[in-house]
Amino acid sequence: MNKIALAGGTSGVGHAFWDALEAQQAHAYILLTRKPIDNPKAVVVDYSDVDALKSVLEAHNVTTVISAISIADESSGQAQLNLIKAADLSTKTKRFLPSEFGADYTPEHVKMIPTYAWKLQARDVLAKTRLEYSIVSNGIxxxxxxxxxxxxxxxxxxxxxxxxxxxxxxxxxxxxxxxxxSHSVDVARHVMYMLDLPTWGETNFFVGxxxxxxxxxxxxxxxxxxxxxxxxxxxxxxxxxxxxxxxxxxxxxxxxxxxxxxxxxxxxxxxDIDAAKRESSQVSxxxxxxxxxxxxxxxx
Ligand SMILES: NC(=O)c1ccc[n+]([C@@H]2O[C@H](COP(=O)([O-])OP(=O)(O)OC[C@H]3O[C@@H](n4cnc5c(N)ncnc54)[C@H](OP(=O)(O)O)[C@@H]3O)[C@@H](O)[C@H]2O)c1
Missing domain, CATH: 3.90.25 (UDP-galactose 4-epimerase; domain 1)
Incomplete structure (x- = not known):
């Protein structure tokens, strides 16, 4: 059975994922957050402590991490890298969905939005782990x-x-x-659909x-x-x-x-999104x- 840890679920795209997890009631989940919120699913974490993050993932039997962390600065970019390291170390965790949810980013995009270098770095780090992962791209x-x-x-x-x-x-x-x-509500439903797939492709492009x-x-x-x-x-x-x-x-x-x-x-x-990758994506x-x-x- 899947157990999800959603990081960055308290606002923006991640909140749409939280809504979908709640609406679907198909997967047990916890919300990783940096500060306490009034919700029993919330687990406060310190993203600078990889060992503590690993312990949280193991203690909650987390099989899949969904990251919707903002990736808007060094702190959030590094937080996601640490979460990937912790998931790789966790004996319970098998899958990781990094915070992407945009274009199929290249160094050209990074020239415009420099913090997205953290997204490319996360891809490199994930490729060296034992985790199954998928880059979800949905356009704007x-x-x-x-x-x-x-x-x-x-x-x-x-x-x-x-x-x-x-x-x-x-x-x-x-x-x-x-x-x-693509609308965030649909991307969230698509991510829920992915949770039930037996395997993930390295990329998964959703086109509203x-x-x-x-x-x-x-x-x-x-x-x-x-x-x-x-x-x-x-x-x-x-x-x-x-x-x-x-x-x-x-x-x-x-x-x-x-x-x-x-x-x-x-x-x-x-x-645009690469046609070959689009066609090979798993879509509901x-x-x-x-x-x-x-x-x-x-x-x-
Ligand atoms: N394609 C598009 O048009 C588009 C548009 C918007 C966003 N996006 C992408 O969607 C993803 C989420 O973006 P968003 O705008 O939804 O983010 P956001 O609302 O700004 O933030 C999401 C969550 O990130 C967590 N966070 C923020 N700073 C952090 C830090 N330093 N360390 C750890 N966690 C931190 C916060 O969770 P806690 O406070 O609970 O810890 C926050 O609730 C990003 O990858 C972004 O690039 C794509």
Whole structure:
């Protein structure tokens, strides 16, 4: 029988996983957390102490660790590495799902989001353990376009390219770049589905929907009416210029640099998911939340 330890389950993507574990009631689980919370499943841990982490995993007979730790700084990146080491040492633990849940990250992504070097490092460390692991990639969370009209546990982040609330679009290049978009609720259900699989592939790509930025924009205009659409050339983006959407917040140098970088990544196809890996992934036949559902939530 599976016994799950969910790390980083108290907010964001991890909270969506906690909701799914609770809703499904199929797996016994504990929540690893750094500070006490009012829940009997919570176990307070110190991520700097590998031996103590190992003891917690063994004491609770944890077979599978799901990490949804933020990986937003050195401390959280190192915390996950220590948790992997502890899981490898634990005689009870067989499987580890690292905190990925985005693109199929490469060093190119890391240039934009330097803390994701910790994700690549976690992959390297996992490959040297005896643990079975899988890199779950789901593209960008669709939650950003639906929030606050479509409930989500994700608390930060902004919608890219299309601002449905303000009916405007900022299209990079020719707009034919493919995006993979998935809602956190579906990714959580997918992770639950994986828990019951007898074996995992090294990668597991979940695709809620795969469409171009132009297709997304056309669907939005069809459902919501005319948008104010701006186009930036690849040269503009390379020069650090980007049309800022109201949803991106008040323009500042760091934000302009961040969003021009992300828009530029899209022109290189970095928000798509490799077709071969996609096709070889183990996926359930569940119905997922679509882009159309999210756009329709913005109808008056
Ligand atoms: N594809 C996308 O669009 C997308 C969007 C958002 C996130 N993500 C990915 O999803 C994963 C989770 O991100 P998130 O935004 O959901 O995270 P988050 O809400 O910021 O944090 C999740 C949990 O991480 C734990 N944590 C934070 N700092 C820590 C530290 N120093 N040491 C140990 N634990 C720490 C906290 O748990 P406790 O306080 O309970 O210990 C927290 O509840 C990341 O891999 C992220 O890259 C992907």
């Amino acid at each position: 969370f669709l939650d950003y376009w639906g929030r606050p009209r479509v409930p989500t546990r994700l608390h930060q982040g902004r919608p890219l390219f299309l601002d449905l609330a303000n009916k405007c679009a900022s299209i990079p290049g020719n707009g034919d770049q493919i995006l993979v978009l 929907e795969r469409l171009t930025i132009n297709e997304f924009a056309a669907m939005a205009e069809e459902i919501l009416g005319k948008f104010k659409v701006s186009h930036d050339t690849t040269e503009d983006l390379i020069a650090g210029k980007v049309t800022m959407l109201p949803a991106y917040g008040p323009p500042s140098e760091p934000l302009i640099s961040f969003f021009s970088g992300l828009h530029l990544l899209s022109t290189k196809g970095y928000f 036949s569940m119905k997922s939340i679509k882009v159309k559902d999210i756009i329709e939530a913005w109808k008056e």
